[in-house]
Amino acid sequence: MTTVTRFAPSPTGLLHVGNIRTALHNWLLARRAGGRFLLRIDDTDAERSREDYVTAIRADLAWLGLEPDGEERQSLRFALYEREFARLVAAGRVYRCYETAQELELKRKVRLGRGLPPVYDRAALDLTEADHAAKADAGEAPHWRFRLDHDEPIVWDDGIRGPQRFDPAQLSDPVVRRADGSWLYMLPSVIDDIAMGITQVLRGEDHVSNTAVQAQMFTALGATPPAFAHEALLVGSEGKLSKRLGSLGIAELREAGIEPEALVALLARLGTSQPVEPIADRAALAATFDLAHFGRAPARFDEAELHRLNAQIVHQLPYARVAHLLPDGMGVAAWEAIRPNLAHIGEAGDWWQVVTGPVPTPELADEDQAFVAGAATTLAGLDWNADIWKALTGALKEATGRKGKALFLPLRLALTGREHGPDMAALLPLIGREEALRRLG
Numbered sequence: 333m334t335t336v337t338r339f340a341p342s343p344t345g346l347l348h349v350g351n352i353r354t355a356l357h358n359w360l361l362a363r364r365a366g367g368r369f370l371l372r373i374d375d376t377d378a379e380r381s382r383e384d385y386v387t388a389i390r391a392d393l394a395w396l397g398l399e400p401d402g403e404e405r406q407s408l409r410f411a412l413y414e415r416e417f418a419r420l421v422a423a424g425r426v427y428r429c430y431e432t433a434q435e436l437e438l439k440r441k442v443r444l445g446r447g448l449p450p451v452y453d454r455a456a457l458d459l460t461e462a463d464h465a466a467k468a469d470a471g472e473a474p475h476w477r478f479r480l481d482h483d484e485p486i487v488w489d490d491g492i493r494g495p496q497r498f499d500p501a502q503l504s505d506p507v508v509r510r511a512d513g514s515w516l517y518m519l520p521s522v523i524d525d526i527a528m529g530i531t532q533v534l535r536g537e538d539h540v541s542n543t544a545v546q547a548q549m550f551t552a553l554g555a556t557p558p559a560f561a562h563e564a565l566l567v568g569s570e571g572k573l574s575k576r577l578g579s580l581g582i583a584e585l586r587e588a589g590i591e592p593e594a595l596v597a598l599l600a601r602l603g604t605s606q607p608v609e610p611i612a613d614r615a616a617l618a619a620t621f622d623l624a625h626f627g628r629a630p631a632r633f634d635e636a637e638l639h640r641l642n643a644q645i646v647h648q649l650p651y652a653r654v655a656h657l658l659p660d661g662m663g664v665a666a667w668e669a670i671r672p673n674l675a676h677i678g679e680a681g682d683w684w685q686v687v688t689g690p691v692p693t694p695e696l697a698d699e700d701q702a703f704v705a706g707a708a709t710t711l712a713g714l715d716w717n718a719d720i721w722k723a724l725t726g727a728l729k730e731a732t733g734r735k736g737k738a739l740f741l742p743l744r745l746a747l748t749g750r751e752h753g754p755d756m757a758a759l760l761p762l763i764g765r766e767e768a769l770r771r772l773g
């Protein structure tokens with residue numbers, strides 16, 4: 333059976349690192365198995381869903397390189413939900429209720445006071461057809477609950493949490509449809525998972541109790557539930573569910589110079605027993621992805637770690653991947669010379685400026701001044717080639733007896749205007765003979 337996974341965001345906001353992580357893991361799971369990864373837009377809530385968020389979600393997935401193999405929108409599937417709902421009505425698995433939020437709250441308090449689980453008491457199951465007719469006459473429309481089967485425990489073998497067991501009597505029959513006919517998340521999700529042939533539902537552990545009731549919905553609709561796995565939530569480096577994490581999205585990370593490969597490499601391994609490594613190749617990450625590596629402790633997201641990883645990733649990126657982000661004229665040799673010094677690709681422009689000039693004239697001590705002037709003469713007499721830095725410093729070492737910092741630093745300062753930077757052996761050929769002589773002279 334082909335593995336089919338899905339990422340099912342509600343377009344009521346932008347993606348944040350937490351749901352990006354869920355999307356990535358579903359993508360990796362599908363890739364690893366040679367299966368399919370679907371995007372399902374959960375836009376049943378017409379009021380809160382926005383088209384610009386749908387567009388942003390697609391753009392974010394594309395930027396991350398997690399392009400789905402298919403996309404579905406719940407708002408286009410109401411006819412299917414209606415049909416499946418009718419089957420549940422006919423089978424007596426959904427029933428009409430009329431309690432207001434206040435009434436439910438009161439019932440809850442009374443049950444708690446009696447030491448009973450605060451679940452819905454199913455009072456509406458006792459209503460007769462005459463009662464329903466009277467409600468209809470009074471202009472009261474029902475909302476609908478799914479009737480859980482209390483006969484057997486709900487069990488599944490969770491791909492991350494291991495064997496799970498719920499007593500259905502301890503759960504409320506969930507409301508699946510509001511009095512105005514609109515759908516709550518629970519049932520359409522199951523109907524879609526069946527219709528789309530989802531074989532594996534991987535989501536956050538905040539959905540564990542949803543899974544318990546949804547498992548019964550699959551069965552009630554005549555389907556075998558998919559495999560379920562619930563991952564521990566992402567927390568900030570301080571160990572808490574931070575507000576920052578809940579709002580940290582792609583736009584901000586991009587702005588900060590984070591590359592998609594870095595975010596992907598971090599989120600792929602965070603919360604697993606595998607080390608976080610600067611692996612820029614998604615296929616390599618997919619090949620080593622396994623739910624068995626996931627732990628149950630919350631995964632800690634540390635922005636400083638992301639920035640470190642980003643630098644390591646940037647140091648590996650090939651020219652073809654970054655060419656369109658580089659200043660005009662900056663070629664493959666320049667990229668390879670400069671990239672080890674970058675924390676972000678955006679800094680490449682500063683170093684390219686060091687190559688093309690002009691660079692600031694450094695303040696040198698008199699003796700260094702004389703040394704640099706001598707270097708100009710020496711350089712003028714050398715054959716210009718790819719090893720020119722080695723030839724120049726070799727000749728100067730011999731002529732002046734200088735070595736180490738005393739030899740290299742005045743040259744670097746005069747040639748680049750800076751104390752630190754990319755390897756001079758790679759930089760000098762890029763600067764070129766004429767410009768180098770000008771800077772030394």
Ligand code: GLU
Binds near residue numbers: 340342374534535539
């Ligand atoms: N739209 C739901 C959410 O964002 C989907 C949950 C699921 O994966 O089933 O929480």
